[in-house]
Amino acid sequence: MPLAAIGDIVSQSPAGVGAFNVIQLEHATAIVSGAEALSLPVVLQISENCVRYHGALEPVALAALAIARRAEVPVAVHLDHATDRALVEEAVGLGLGSVMYDASALPDEENVRTTAEVAAWCHERGVWVEAELGEVGGKDGVHAPGARTKPHEAVDYVARTGVDALAVAVGTSHAMTTKDAVLDLELIAELRAAVPVPLVLHGSSGVPDDVLREAVRNGMKKINIATHLNKAFTGAVRDYLAHDERVVDSRKYLKAGRDAVAREVSHLLGVLAG
DSSP: OOOOOHHHHHHHOSSOEEEEEOOSHHHHHHHHHHHHHHTOOEEEEEEHHHHHHHTOHHHHHHHHHHHHHHOSSOEEEEEEEEOOHHHHHHHHHHTOOEEEEOOTTSOHHHHHHHHHHHHHHHHTTTOEEEEEESOOBTSTTTSOTTOOOOHHHHHHHHHHHOOSEEEEOSSOBTTOOSSOOOOOHHHHHHHHHHOSSOEEEOOGGGSOHHHHHHHHHHTEEEEEEOHHHHHHHHHHHHHHHHHOTTOOOHHHHHHHHHHHHHHHHHHHHHHHTO
């Protein structure tokens, strides 16, 4: 199947779109397998932290693109939380059709200016751009816990930057390993009514399933999940190794991790589909 455009996936899906972070090849194949089990589209995300882990974008990006093209469902490959414009430009050059440019740590006017420049550059090349307003908690000490995105500021930000989607702060926090985040569902509805582009929920690993469903019903469109899959992967590997201390073939325990991620992706996509 041809590589999917994230804009098409988001606009054509009647429910929430699952966007899952890739750490390594096993994650990418598991995410696609989980989506194929439900015949639903999915987004493979590569973060700046993932690029740093691998030492370069190209190896992991080309692998993700190849997996996406071989999938039996629409799959988009997306650059997540890029703070470096050079990385955005490299991603576009490699064939990624969408990027999340994160200038949320900058002063407000600089955030607007640099995001608008990146969005214009990307749009000239047919690339979809996500940005963030109202810092989401828990990311490397940059984002202020408890921050909330104000609807009128979100409308102004989208108008001034020209972005295609907006990540908003409504109560989530990155890297949560427990599912006890409390979302401001009323604020989500207000943002959906005011903002003319799709809303993105970052830090969704900490959100209980029933609240995720409500968040989608109230207007969230793209749902980012990373830590929850890492937790499932690591737990499955730990269990495998605990039951077979003699194993040395990494494929055996990595397969256990991959299978666990695929199951969680299927479950979460079902949740987002309502």
